[in-house]
Amino acid sequence: KAGVTQTPRYLIKTRGQQVTLSCSPISGHRSVSWYQQTPGQGLQFLFEYFSETQRNKGNFPGRFSGRQFSNSRSEMNVSTLELGDSALYLCASSTGTSGEAVDEQFFGPGTRLTVL
Amino acid sequence: AQSVTQPDIHITVSEGASLELRCNYSYGATPYLFWYVQSPGQGLQLLLKYFSGDTLVQGIKGFEAEFKRSQSSFNLRKPSVHWSDAAEYFCAVALRGFQKLVFGTGTRLLVSP
Numbered sequence: 001k002a003g004v005t006q007t008p009r010y011l012i013k014t015r016g017q018q019v020t021l022s023c024s025p026i027s028g029h030r031s032v033s034w035y036q037q038t039p040g041q042g043l044q045f046l047f048e049y050f051s052e053t054q055r056n057k058g059n060f061p062g063r064f065s066g067r068q069f070s071n072s073r074s075e076m077n078v079s080t081l082e083l084g085d086s087a088l089y090l091c092a093s094s095t096g097t098s099g100e101a102v103d104e105q106f107f108g109p110g111t112r113l114t115v116l
Numbered sequence: 117a118q119s120v121t122q123p124d125i126h127i128t129v130s131e132g133a134s135l136e137l138r139c140n141y142s143y144g145a146t147p148y149l150f151w152y153v154q155s156p157g158q159g160l161q162l163l164l165k166y167f168s169g170d171t172l173v174q175g176i177k178g179f180e181a182e183f184k185r186s187q188s189s190f191n192l193r194k195p196s197v198h199w200s201d202a203a204e205y206f207c208a209v210a211l212r213g214f215q216k217l218v219f220g221t222g223t224r225l226l227v228s229p
Contacts, residue, residue, distance in 0.1 A: 004159070031215050033215055033216070033217075035217075042219060042220075042221045042222065043206065043208075043217075043219035043222075044219075045216045045217060045218070048215045048216060050215070055215070056214055056215060056216045058216070090159055090160065092160075092217075094215060096215060102148040102167070102210040102211075102212065102213075102214070102215060103215060104162055104165065105162075105215070105217065106162075107152075107159035107160040107161070108159050109157075109158060109159045110158075110159055
């Protein structure tokens, strides 16, 4: 099976712009989660989507949004970019169907976003 | 507040020596526990996980971890480190029913010849 893919791998934007990142989960996985990784804050959970619905959300401002399509692919969008949004954005997929359990999450290589 | 602590930011180990990376968590209930490894420029790879049962968990690449409820710890160990183990290691927890991982700050492992 192919792993989790993220596009693009690298992105440079300027302050005030918006950006869209894409994530294709492992075939058959219906849950997609997004994480932000920075040297100062470490790895932080952004949100999780399951069957096109946001199921969990982290503590990020409304400038960060996401969506999931019927084929489970997901996009996240950051509007009005700030310098502090420079980070590695990681996507993870899982089956998402374990109910009370927690599924193993498989991570993609990430998108490195630089905001100038 | 829920938190995961990895007290060691950097650790240097000689190749062939044993390794122990520390992880402590603060949660109201026993969470699900994970160790991930991240090589430079790469995503995260799961080494092992603990959900319940035997408190000594075996993972990939020769790693193991022991869950100690009384100490709220989940330390990662390897009996003999290889140069290819140099990477950053993250401990993570998740609560039942939530596909949300809370990560520690990571420990960077350096392996000396």
